[in-house]
Each structure stands twice: as structure tokens, then as C-alpha cells.
Amino acid sequence: MPTSTTEHPLTSAEPKTGRQWKAPLPGGYAGPMRIAKSDSVAGLPAPLARSLVRLYGRTAAVPERAGGLLREHGFNDLDSVFAALEAGGYLEKAEVDSDGDVLWVTTILGNALAMASFGKPISRKTADRLVAAMLDRAREYNADSGRPLYVERLRLFGSYLDPSVDPLGDVDVELSLGMRTRDPKTIDAYTSASGRTFSTYIDRLFWPQKELVQILRNRSAALSITMEDIDHVTADSWVVYAITEDSGAAPPPASADP
Secondary structure, X not given: OOOOOOOOOOOOEOOOOOOEOOOOOOOOOOOOEEOOOXXXXXXXXXXXXXXXXXXXXXXXXXXXXXXXXXXXXXXXXXXXXXXXXXXXXXXXXXXXXXXXXXXXXXXXXXXXXXXOEOOOOEOXXXXXXXXXXXXXXXXXXXXOOOOOEEEXXXXXXXXXXXXXXXXXXXEEXXXXXXXXXXXXXXXXXXXXXXXXXXXXXXXXXXXHHHHHHHHHHOOOOOEEEEOOOHHHOOOOOEEEEEHHHOOOOOOOOOOOOO
């Protein structure tokens, strides 16, 4: 565990009093944020807004990627939702595809929202225990060659890197994953074997990824896991797991890329 760290370039924004939470726009602002579940972000419940922007962190995509998630919570006008997120500085238009559909991607502020924490503070001792247990689950997952994905790397960032911070708001974790198979039939069979039902094709398609995050978190609200590239928001991180250093992991296929 690191004994020292440079001053972290990110700050934790405390929620303002009232139902509508607002944060400074990009340009001097950096996250992760700490907000309450009861707060409203761009007209959406804060947990829903966080879940939504997490869908747009790695690649630009059309609003329909979040269609199932929004409709599940009673938001049917996608254009209005995305206009509000754009006005709030959380999403921006990346390009317009050949069909005329707008592709959206998160801003710096949107990245911070994606990593926002709702949990109660935890002691460093508890944080250490949660990290150790998460690493055990990562090793167990990677030992199973029947999984369609594998954990490529886990990096910690944020306040956990500073040993003088106690208690902590949560433990921020970046997950980098790879695919053991790209065969649609194999992945679909794996998803079907879960016994779950899915409201949209996208939900079904991303089930293996969602399952992996759930396994690593193990229902702990104190583990904040993102697949966003944290190099965009911080220069400070600590690699706590890499499959290349795990002798018990089922080797990824030679053609696999993270």
C-alpha cells in the first residue's frame, strides 16, 4: 500500500441543500462527487442519472442505449432527458451518424457523476477488508474459463490512496476487462443460463458485463466500480490486480484484447 501520494487533483463536491443538485461545469471542476440519493440531477433522480451517464463513458452512443433504463423509471421522452443532461454539462454530442442519429458521450462533469458516491463513510480498516475480498472474487472469477469475460486489471484511485484519510466515503475502483469469447451464440447461451429476463436487447447483450461488476461489488455500496478510463480524470492510481500476475487465472485467449 502506498505510504505517500501527490495532492489529488480531484475534489469531492458536497451536495447543496434542496432537491436539485448542481455542480460547477467543466473547467476547474473535477470529481468524484458525493451526492445524496434524494438529489435531482438534470431533472432525474440522482441514482438514475448516475446509471445513465455510466452507459456513455467509454464510447459515443445513441440515446436508445439508455432507452430501457429510462422507460423503466417512467421517462419516455429521450430527447428531453438528453437535452437536460447536455444543458447541465453532463453529456455532449460527439457526432451524428450516417442515419442522422446523434451520438452522445460524457463530459468531465459527466465522468465525475458516473463515479459519484451515495454511501455512508467507512473506516479505512473496513475499506482494506472490502478491497481484499474484492481481489479474492476477481481471482475466483478469472479462474473460471467458462466465463465470457475476464478481469484484465483493477486500479484504485481517489481518497483511498491517501493513508491519512480515515474515514473514507467509499473505495473508487477502475475495472478493465477483456473477452474470452466473441462468439454470439456462446455469449447468448451464457446469458440464458442466468435465468434472468431482460426488457431490452441491450440489457441482454450487456448482462455478462453487469454480472461481473455485481460479483466484484458483492452488494457493497462502499465499492464504487467504474469502467471509465480514469486517466482522463486523475494521474494518481494504484494497480491492485492484473491477470498477468495471477498464476491461478485461466489464461485469456491469445487473440483476446482488453
